[in-house]
Amino acid sequence: MTEVLPARSASRGPSMGDVAAHAGVSTQTVSRVANGLQNVEQGTRERVLASMRTLGYRPNKAARALRLGRFRNIGVIMFTLSSFGNMRTLDAIAVAAARAGYSITLVPVEHTTQSDVSVALARLIEQAVDGVVIVIEAHIVDKADVELPPGLPVVVIDSAERDDYPVIDTDQMQGARLATQHLLDLGHDTVWHVAGPETSYSASRREQAWRDTLVQAGRQVPDAVRGDWSTASGYAAGLDLSRVAGVTAVFAGNDQMALGALRAFHERGIDVPGDISVVGFDDMAEADSFWPPLTTIHQDFDVVGRRSIEILLAEIERGETTPGMVVAPTRLVVRSSTAAPRHVG
Amino acid sequence: MTEVLPARSASRGPSMGDVAAHAGVSTQTVSRVANGLQNVEQGTRERVLASMRTLGYRPNKAARALRLGRFRNIGVIMFTLSSFGNMRTLDAIAVAAARAGYSITLVPVEHTTQSDVSVALARLIEQAVDGVVIVIEAHIVDKADVELPPGLPVVVIDSAERDDYPVIDTDQMQGARLATQHLLDLGHDTVWHVAGPETSYSASRREQAWRDTLVQAGRQVPDAVRGDWSTASGYAAGLDLSRVAGVTAVFAGNDQMALGALRAFHERGIDVPGDISVVGFDDMAEADSFWPPLTTIHQDFDVVGRRSIEILLAEIERGETTPGMVVAPTRLVVRSSTAAPRHVG
DNA sequence: CGAGCAGATGTTGACGTAAACATTCCCTCG
DNA sequence: CGAGGGAATGTTTACGTCAACATCTGCTCG
Numbered sequence: 001m002t003e004v005l006p007a008r009s010a011s012r013g014p015s016m017g018d019v020a021a022h023a024g025v026s027t028q029t030v031s032r033v034a035n036g037l038q039n040v041e042q043g044t045r046e047r048v049l050a051s052m053r054t055l056g057y058r059p060n061k062a063a064r065a066l067r068l069g070r071f072r073n074i075g076v077i078m079f080t081l082s083s084f085g086n087m088r089t090l091d092a093i094a095v096a097a098a099r100a101g102y103s104i105t106l107v108p109v110e111h112t113t114q115s116d117v118s119v120a121l122a123r124l125i126e127q128a129v130d131g132v133v134i135v136i137e138a139h140i141v142d143k144a145d146v147e148l149p150p151g152l153p154v155v156v157i158d159s160a161e162r163d164d165y166p167v168i169d170t171d172q173m174q175g176a177r178l179a180t181q182h183l184l185d186l187g188h189d190t191v192w193h194v195a196g197p198e199t200s201y202s203a204s205r206r207e208q209a210w211r212d213t214l215v216q217a218g219r220q221v222p223d224a225v226r227g228d229w230s231t232a233s234g235y236a237a238g239l240d241l242s243r244v245a246g247v248t249a250v251f252a253g254n255d256q257m258a259l260g261a262l263r264a265f266h267e268r269g270i271d272v273p274g275d276i277s278v279v280g281f282d283d284m285a286e287a288d289s290f291w292p293p294l295t296t297i298h299q300d301f302d303v304v305g306r307r308s309i310e311i312l313l314a315e316i317e318r319g320e321t322t323p324g325m326v327v328a329p330t331r332l333v334v335r336s337s338t339a340a341p342r343h344v345g
Numbered sequence: 346m347t348e349v350l351p352a353r354s355a356s357r358g359p360s361m362g363d364v365a366a367h368a369g370v371s372t373q374t375v376s377r378v379a380n381g382l383q384n385v386e387q388g389t390r391e392r393v394l395a396s397m398r399t400l401g402y403r404p405n406k407a408a409r410a411l412r413l414g415r416f417r418n419i420g421v422i423m424f425t426l427s428s429f430g431n432m433r434t435l436d437a438i439a440v441a442a443a444r445a446g447y448s449i450t451l452v453p454v455e456h457t458t459q460s461d462v463s464v465a466l467a468r469l470i471e472q473a474v475d476g477v478v479i480v481i482e483a484h485i486v487d488k489a490d491v492e493l494p495p496g497l498p499v500v501v502i503d504s505a506e507r508d509d510y511p512v513i514d515t516d517q518m519q520g521a522r523l524a525t526q527h528l529l530d531l532g533h534d535t536v537w538h539v540a541g542p543e544t545s546y547s548a549s550r551r552e553q554a555w556r557d558t559l560v561q562a563g564r565q566v567p568d569a570v571r572g573d574w575s576t577a578s579g580y581a582a583g584l585d586l587s588r589v590a591g592v593t594a595v596f597a598g599n600d601q602m603a604l605g606a607l608r609a610f611h612e613r614g615i616d617v618p619g620d621i622s623v624v625g626f627d628d629m630a631e632a633d634s635f636w637p638p639l640t641t642i643h644q645d646f647d648v649v650g651r652r653s654i655e656i657l658l659a660e661i662e663r664g665e666t667t668p669g670m671v672v673a674p675t676r677l678v679v680r681s682s683t684a685a686p687r688h689v690g
Numbered sequence: 691c692g693a694g695c696a697g698a699t700g701t702t703g704a705c706g707t708a709a710a711c712a713t714t715c716c717c718t719c720g
Numbered sequence: 721c722g723a724g725g726g727a728a729t730g731t732t733t734a735c736g737t738c739a740a741c742a743t744c745t746g747c748t749c750g
Contacts, residue, residue: 013472026730028708029728032708040728059471061407061473062705066405066707073473082630090426094451103450106451107448110440231630234634256630262634266636289577289605360737361736371700372736373701373737373738373739374700386699411737412736413705
C-alpha cells in the first residue's frame with residue numbers, strides 16, 4: 001500500500017496524487033487534510049502530513065482556482081506608483097487584502113494613454129482576479145472607454161463620482177476648504193492657489209473648494225497658478241507669486257508643490273510665514289521637517305485603501321453592493337508655515 | 346450548427362466550449378484563435394472572434410496555468426512599501442515584468458518578524474508564481490530561516506551577498522565613499538555620520554565605507570550617530586551634532602535623515618553649508634527642493650528593479666543562473682548643502 | 691488520374707483539485 | 721442480535737485549456 005512512486009516530471013512538483021500514493025490513502029483524503037477538514041482520523045492525518053513534508057508538496061493554486069472558480073486574488077490598476085499618496089494607498093490595500101487572505105496583482109499603467117489603460121485592463125480581464133481596484137488620477141479613463149467585463153466587482157478610488165461603480169476617495173473639497181479657511185481665519189485678505197494639473201479630478205476638486213470658500217467669504221479670487229504636482233512646478237509657481245504684489249497666503253495643491261514654493265521664497269528672501277503663509281495638502285511623511293515645518297491637510301490614505309478592500313470584498317463574497325461615493329475626511333495639521341499677516345488689513 | 350446554448354452557470358463566465366458551440370466549431374479552433382495561431386481560415390477566425398465578443402468570453406487563466414504549468418506571474422515580497430526606495434524599485438519591477446508579459450503578485454510583510462516573513466513566504470509557496478523577488482532590508486531573514494521550495498527561481502534585492510540566490514543591489518559602499526570623499530575634497534578635516542538602523546545591511550555598508558574612507562585618508566573617525574531612516578531620527582541626530590564642537594561636515598545615511606538634520610540646524614541657527622555641510626543618500630525626488638537643495642548620492646532604483654527581473658526571467662525561461670552579486674553604481678549629485686569649511690584647517 | 695501532401699479542423703486526454711456521491715466499518719440501541 | 725446511523729475513507733467526475741494525434745479537404749505533380 002505504501003509504495004513510493006517515482007517523481008513523474010522534473011519540472012512539476014508533486015501533486016495530491018503523489019502524496020496520496022506515498023501515504024497509502026486516496027487523493028480525497030489528502031485534500032481533506034490539506035484543507036484542514038475535521039473528518040480525518042488522527043493517525044491518517046499525521047501520515048499524510050508526513051508524506052507532504054517528505055515529498056515537498058505544495059498545493060497548486062491554479063488547479064484549486066479552476067475547481068473553485070475563485071482566485072482569492074484582487075487586481076490593482078494604478079497609474080504611477082511614484083506618488084506619495086498612491087504608494088500609501090497601495091500599502092494599505094495590500095495589507096488589508098492580505099489580512100483577508102487575498103493576494104494582490106499589481107498592474108502598472110506606464111503612460112496615461114487610453115491604449116495603455118486598455119492593455120492594463122486586458123491583462124486583468126484574463127480572469128485571474130475576483131475583483132479589481134482602480135486607482136485613477138486623470139480624466140482619461142472615461143466610463144465609456146473602459147470596458148470591464150460585467151459581473152466583475154470593481155471599486156474605483158478617485159474623486160469623480162460615477163454611476164457604474166462604487167467610488168471611494170479622500171474628501172478633497174473638505175480638505176481644501178479647511179486649508180483656505182485656516183488662512184482666512186489667520187487674517188489674510190485672500191488666498192492664492194497653486195493648482196494641480198488639469199487632468200486630475202482631485203486637483204479640480206481642491207481648486208473648486210478653494211474658490212468656493214473665498215467666494216463665500218466675500219473675498220477676491222486671484223487666478224490659480226497651474227502646476228503638475230512636482231516640486232519643480234511648485235518652484236516655478238513660487239517664483240511667479242513672489243513677483244506679485246500683495247501675496248500673503250498660498251494654498252498649494254500638494255506638499256511637493258508647497259515644498260517647491262518654499263524653496264522659491266527662500267531664494268527670493270521672502271520669509272515664511274512672516275511674509276507669506278503656505279499650506280500644503282497630503283501631509284507626506286517629510287512635511288514636518290520642511291523648513292519651516294509645513295502646515296498641511298492630512299489625508300488618510302490608509303483609510304481609503306482599507307475601505308476600498310472592504311467594499312470590494314463585500315461584493316465578492318456576499319454580493320453586497322455599496323452604491324454612491326464613500327468619502328474619507330481630512331484634517332488640518334498646523335505647523336510653522338502659517339501665521340497672521342504682518343500688517344493686518 | 347450555430348445553435349445558441351444557454352449560459353450554464355450564473356457565476357462562471359462563458360468558456361471555450363460555449364464559444365465553440367456558438368460559433369459552430371470545436372474548442373480547439375477557439376483555442377487556436379485565442380492564441381493567435383495562424384492555421385485558421387480567415388472566415389472561421391472572424392466567426393469565432395464575433396462569438397467571443399457576443400458571449401463576453403475571457404480566457405480562464407487558472408485553467409491555462411494548470412495546463413501549461415506556468416503562471417506568467419512573479420511574486421514580490423517586500424518589507425514596507427512606505428519607503429521611497431522600495432516604491433521606486435517596485436515600480437521598476439512592475440513595469441519590467443509587465444513588458445515581459447508577466448504580472449506581479451505583491452506580498453506585503455507587515456512586521457519584520459520571523460513569523461510574518463514565514464507567513465508571507467507560505468503564501469507565495471502556494472505555487473502561483475514562476476519566480477520570486479525578495480526585497481530585504483533587515484538581517485532578520487537569514488538563509489537558514491527561510492525555506493523556499495527548491496527549484497523556485499529567486500532573486501534577492503539586498504546588500505548582503507549570499508550563496509544560495511543571486512543578489513542585486515545598489516553599490517552602497519561606492520556611494521558612501523563618494524559622499525565622504527566629496528566632503529574631504531572640499532577641505533573638511535573629517536566627516537560625521539548619521540547611520541541607519543543596525544538591522545539594515547545597507548546601513549552598515551554605508552557606515553563601513555564611510556569609516557574606511559576616513560581611515561584611508563588618515564582622518565579621525567568620530568562616533569556614528571544612530572538613526573532609523575526617519576526624519577525624526579535625523580532631527581534628533583542633528584540636534585546632537587549641533588552640540589558637538591568642531592562638526593563641519595555630516596554624511597547622513599539617507600535623504601530623510603538629512604532633511605531632519607537640516608531642520609535641526611535651522612532651528613539652532615547653524616548655517617548650511619556655511620557652518621556645516623550635509624550630504625544625503627538616495628536622491629529622492631524632493632531632495633533638490635530642500636533648503637538648501639541637498640547634495641546627495643543618486644541611487645538608480647530603476648536599474649535595480651529592471652535588472653532583478655531580467656535575472657529572474659533568465660532563470661525562469663532559459664534556466665540561466667546568475668551567480669554572485671550584481672551591483673548598480675551610484676553617482677554624486679552636488680547641490681547647495683555642501684561647501685568648503687569656513688576656516689580651512 | 692491517382693498518390694501524396696499541406697493546410698484546416700476535429701477528437702481525445704491530462705493538468706491538480708474538490709464536490710458529490712458511494713462504500714466500508716464500527717458502534718448503539720431497541 | 722440485527723437494523724440503523726454516523727464517521728472515516730474511497731470513487732467518480734468536472735472545472736477550462738491546450739498538446740498530440742486523427743481526420744478531412746482540396747490541390748499539385750509525376
